Amino acid sequence: MPRNAIRSVLAHKARFLLSAAAVVLSVAFVVGTLLYGDAVTTSFNRAQARAQSDVAVKVEPDLRSTKLDDDVVARLRGLPGVAQVRPIADGYAFLVTKSGEVAGRPERAGGTSFDPGRHRLGAGQAPVGEDQVALDELTASRTGYRAGDRVRVIVNGVVHPVEVTGVFAADDPRLAAGGSLVAFDLRTASERFSPTPGGYTAVDLIAAPGVGQESIAKSVRGVLPPGFAVETGNSLNTVRGDDKLTSILLLFAGVALFVAVFLVANTFTMLATARARENALLRAVGASRRHVLRSVLAEAVVLGLVATVLGYALGIGVAAVLNSAFSVLNGPEVPLRVFGLGALGAALGVGVGVTTVAAYVPARRAAAVPPIAALRTGLAPTTKSLRRRNILGAVLFLLGAAVTAAAIDSQDLIYLGAPLLMLGLIVLTPWLAAGFTKVLRGPLTRLRGMPGTLAVENARRNPRRTAATATTLMIGLSVCAAVTVGISSAAAKDEDDARTGDNADVQITTIPFSDLSSGTVADVAKVPGVRAVSPLTPVAIDLGERRFLSVTAVDAASVRDFLPLTVRKGSLDDLDKGIAVSTATADRYDLGVGSQVTGAMRSVGAQDKPVTLPVVATYDVPESSGQAALVPVRLAPDTASPQTILVKAAAGQDPVQLRERLQKSLDNPVLTVRTKAEAAEAASSAAQSFLTILYALLSVSVLIGALGVVNTMTMSTVERVREIGLLRAVGLSRKLVRSVLRLESVVIALLGAGLGLLAGTGLGVVGVLSQDGIPVVVAWGQLGVFVVLTVVIGVLASFGPARTASRTPILTAIHADTE
């Protein structure tokens, strides 16, 4: 059996070529994803270790208000079995490079307290006082800084000019993740990083030899009041890697795989038709059905194995490219583990499993061929009725549509509705194919004459095959359409929010993981060309009973210039003396002009401060800005960090010039300074680049879909070689033969694309509608591009088959044995 299967696959290798290619691509996608995902996970694990290897127990404040200070440290010092106690003050510190940028990855830009136990000085000395720092050696070599250099370090949005006194080596997860480390002396670090005065962010305990981590943790818990998190080094360092990326990639690999199933199934179906005579002859001379079934399945296994091996090799390449092009963390490179057991298993499962499953139904059909078929000549159209299939499809589709429609109100239903709808559509495609081609016959005949009729007739002669082929394109393109609608809508909202959220001419924010300093507001105000400036500083008022009012602190004098507020009652002129609340907030907390808000003003890094504020105004505000309540900025503690600083330009001042001037005079690389137009553009371009990544992931599915069209065109022109010969004999020129096939191919491709784009757009629209407040944006241009792409796919797909078909000499064609 295996020998026969191999021989048969080899004999039909041209016909299996594209199926194999599809399976190879899918396997490569899966394998590439798994291997790359593995490398990513490894590096994440390395980077997410939260304690150094020698730490037995780490103590951290659990609540914001818990004070981890020298008292606590002193208490820990005396514990039995503890060899060393290291108070630590950790936070974000951004080192500015010689070219004025932030060194290393901003999300891993670490600032810490220098400690000889953790930091091994290689050159220079430990930092002392506010003006000295030490740098880790990786960062030092990347930036070219050495001991003695003067550098700038940004902490909490404030630029500090300091001197580098030393370079050290450290075993710090932030460095493994491609970050940087700036060490201050303990006092300075505590001032800069601890939310409480004189406090630390953590205390590391090192065990004496022979003492277990658990026993230390136990005694630590015994001496500390509640409000502290006490964890052993081991438990801190057993982290789960972030598998989200792998799952997302696998999801797209799954789509590609699903498409490949159709291609493989289609190939085996066409082969079964082409070899019906052969199989019937086998049956006539005494082969059992099982024998025929098994021989076809054996071919599928052989095909699957070959594709798996090739796909695995390609997958390694894919992973290597991904790993070097998109190393998630640019720390020390993580080597690929090329032969993961999981990846091998998945490859075999996907490659062999998918081909065998896909070949099963066609194999059964091949086995069912009656022996008498061996004696029949001419085509024996197996037009088994589609009725039952259509009923099933219609039921699935309608059910899916109903559930999907319901998803507008109940978001999660889309996960049930969308698959049902797509499944129904796939089952219904033969019927739709018949209808679509019937409708097309008239117009195409009128447009293109006989070639038009022939093309349509060819496309409709076997609706199942046409449908299976169209499905390969439909699946990929439906996902494309759905994500396009979803993301364009979200992008439009982001862009709109950026445009209408405030009326500033220039907006200052920071790069991720950095803060704006409240002092920046004053710096901005000094820049010529600035008419007004206001921070938007988020604070909260604790109303008691676990109720918190989130409040934005603003410049009371200029707030009306910056925020699109419509005052309902009272006046914002008095904002300096009290609080203004949105009508929604007023309703929720039962407030009104004249009533009072009493509570504690809360902000990161500051003590709670009791306040009693009269409500001076109520206002309406568009959802895009959404300030629930406003207080004057003087009420916010100095340590509160603005989320955004809004700037209004003086009359006649060009915003772009002002932006440039601000950048120059603030001279702080963690700040992002943008004009309104630039902010809007940035909002939508972020979405665009996300969309581009999704398209790249989906392109594999669309490519396999395109291969499906090539596959069908190739096989059906081989089947029809006699007809093509006959057509040529009665007067169809080579050129027209090609154009008939091209038209047929485009019709099939358009059927798939049309259905996919319609369904995908529909699902995308529902998805958007189910999220409140996002306007539906259908990117017609983008969809148009997909249609054009489909036509191109159709034309290209027909190219090879049409060339071969039109070149075959008439008589060879007519006498060809196609059965």
Add this chain to the structure above:
Amino acid sequence: MAIMNEHTVAEADRLGKVYGDGDAAVVALDGVSARFGRGEFTAIMGPSGSGKSTFLHCLAGLDEPTSGTARIAGTDLGSLDDEDLTRVRREQIGFVFQSFNLLPTLTAWENIVLPLSLSGRTPEKAWADQVVAAVGLEDRLGHRPAQLSGGQQQRVACARALITRPEIIAADEPTGNLDSRSGAQILGLFRRCAREWRQTVLMVTHDPLAAGYADRVLFLADGRLVDEMRQPTPDLVLERMRRFEPQEVR
């Protein structure tokens, strides 16, 4: 050098055809020359493998001879490119194959008018009716080939060959699969084509009865033209054919 006279519609000038090369070379045609005049009905006969089909194919522009020339209405088919050759096939020649003549996706009517549709013409109603009536398919026009009998299919193919009023009708064993009544209908039709409509009919056949409908019979053997008979009768043809038999056994 053969000189065309004005009545000659098709001409074979020392046509030769060799399949394959070296040891495996098969000489299918070995310098066959013949002329076919307007309104002439010629039957081509000979033992199996004697080159009849090859001859017909070369003359009808379906195959390229390896030597010699085939001319239709004075034009050397070898000098035409694909476009022109396609036009000749579509407009000047009607071809009937021994089997597999029809496109399964088109109805009988669409198959009949296929050569016209291909050049974007509409059939002339009166002529189309006459052709359909002549093949007796009035009530089968909407059927697909799969729904027609072998004889009916063959008649559809004949109707298609006639629809463009080609100067030449070339048929390769058109009655090979038919019962004698259906065969007689088609042969009668070919005779009318020659007599009434002055078309040149070339027909390959093994059947002496069929050859009896023709004006003359050409006999091929081993790729050569070995004999010619005018005003054939089935008996005379049968007599002549018998003489091939010893060679066939060889």
